[in-house]
Amino acid sequence: MPENAMPGNRTARRRAILPVAAAVAALTLAACSSGASGGSGASGGSGASGGSGGGSPILIGEVAGTTGAYGTTGQAMVNGAKMAVAYLNAHGGIMGRKVQLQYYNDSASATLAAQEFDRLVSAGAVAITGSGDTGPAIAAEADRRQVPAIGVVDDGGLTVYPNGPDSAPLPWVFDLGLNTFAWGAKIASYALAHCNGLAVLHDPTTYGEGGEQAIKSAYAAAGKKLAFDDAITENWSSGATVGLTSEINQIKATGAKCVDVWLTPQDQAAFVQAAHNQGADFTIFGNDETDSDATYSGLAKNLANGTISALLTSEVAPDAALKAFRAQYKAQFGTPSTPFAEATYDSIMMLRQAIESAKSTDPKAVQNAFNHISGFAGLTGTLGFTPSKHTTINADQLTLVKYDAATQQWVPVS
């Protein structure tokens, strides 16, 4: 009997298989819920390869972090893309060709996002929409591969204009997301008029830095300085460690009465709880994520009362098209739509216009067409790009809102 056929060894082998199986299961599950997860399809079409007017389907790629701190944002982006592709396929596709959507979860990993971008480009994607939380990596890949990155590419701002609001945009990035420069400018305009000292606590990514830079720029233009300005990683992505007490006490020491907490919604909620415990009576300002869904208000509950942020004016007073979209979204996904879903939807609709205008799916032609779109009637407003303006949302399109805990609504600031 060969040694490896002995019963004892079989038992040992079976035992050895267990941890291997556990590791394989871990990797499989991780793949399902994070990096490699994705999907494809005509999303409502009658088949990915069947075109109503012949020709192969047009592939649109999407990279979105559907897990991690911004998981709900990524999921909304995927949902918005699915609805757009379904709409296009139900209305003749693009230039008579069906549209196919292929999306991947980047798990908020820049490395993964870059790999997925390349994978989608290699598969023939004409443009990539996303990603909401790995924008700089996507922007770099778009530049390198010379394929348009559209939609919610991070939150605009420094991701699109790496050298500041007055600098040239990255040529291959067309951002329809909630531009941090716009939110920062809008909030700063209010704070300048109403705050006796403004502190800014932000995360150290382009997201937080973008908001901080816009606020600082507005204060500099008004000849004022921020009372406190610091980047923190505490609580980032909900991995709370030593808490926010030291930052709160430092802000209190400056005498600032207002604080813009440019962190994730859950970290903002932790901040208001800690500030309350420290007896700090700050007026809290938010960012574009604060009121995009109910995460912050749901966690902070009554302590969110009075928080000031901004919403797209189109969100505050939705038109018929947005109302219809929201109703369909709710019916299809069982959850309310968010601006990230709507911006992603807009980006794919705008891509159709760019391709039809260019009469080509060649990336260079599509890029050129994007640079000259104006007056596009989107869900998020009337949108357009120019060669020097690659974000669609500016401060004029925003309405300041305040959270009312009694009605659990964000209401316009009077």
Added chain:
Amino acid sequence: MQILLSGLATGAIYGLVAMGFAVAFYVTSVINFAQGQLLMAAIMVAAAVSQAGLPTGLGIVAGLAAAAVLGGLVYLLAVRPVLSFSRFSFAWLVSTLGVATILEAGAALIWGPTSRGFPVMLNDQPVRILGAVVSWQQILAIIVGAAVLAAFELYRRRTLFGKLGMAIAADPEMASAIGANTRNVAIAAFALAGLLAGIGGILVGPITYANPYLGETYGINGFVALMIGGVQRPAGAMAGGLVLGVLSQLANTEINSQASDWFPFLIVVVVLLVTPTGLLDAARWLRWPSRRAAAPSPAARPS
């Protein structure tokens, strides 16, 4: 005082996670890298039960039970098979990390990636102590940390089961030869480790909310606390947690707001260079120099 109290409160959580690492290591010589995810599991289960409208107390019990059961399962599914194959295998490094990934991904699939509310418990009740302001939740963390440490040391030293653990830790073959059920003791040690992490989770949940990705941070900091305090004794692990908590708070306050990201690692490198077996062992040897001549070095612990 603010730094001290806030640091002790955070350190007590690190210490509980570190004690869990130490308890499992003590009996099996295995580091369970899913320890942080057991803390997360307790938080997620307690939050889910509470959000279902059931009493907070029931949620806490369910969370603690989940962490303990999962701890036992980690041993049965990811550690024991490896050790059965080869006692000296290090495959548990991968298998426990695999379990950590499974738990994190599983929680995200079940409850979604976004933070969920957690019962506020005592976190909305501040208290002023000698000029410092902390919440009663933080005070509770310090008290529970101390109580758990005392209870564990009593259990370890005064009960047969505790002594059995010490015997198995010293020489598993010999303990087994005289009739000790090493498998059951190891399962119990892992379950107890899960329970300790779960207690940490319940204490910190009102501050962090419930999020599937919490485990990694607390797992890493718990491990750093273990390295600072020393792996030889769970009491040392708790001491390491308290030291880490206070020094991290100090770093955040006195250096900058991101200092707690790197400062703990600086501490652990210094500690490992100066006293490889941890601060508590170093303190013991400084205190009783006469023992140095009579007893073997702590590093020469029987395998």
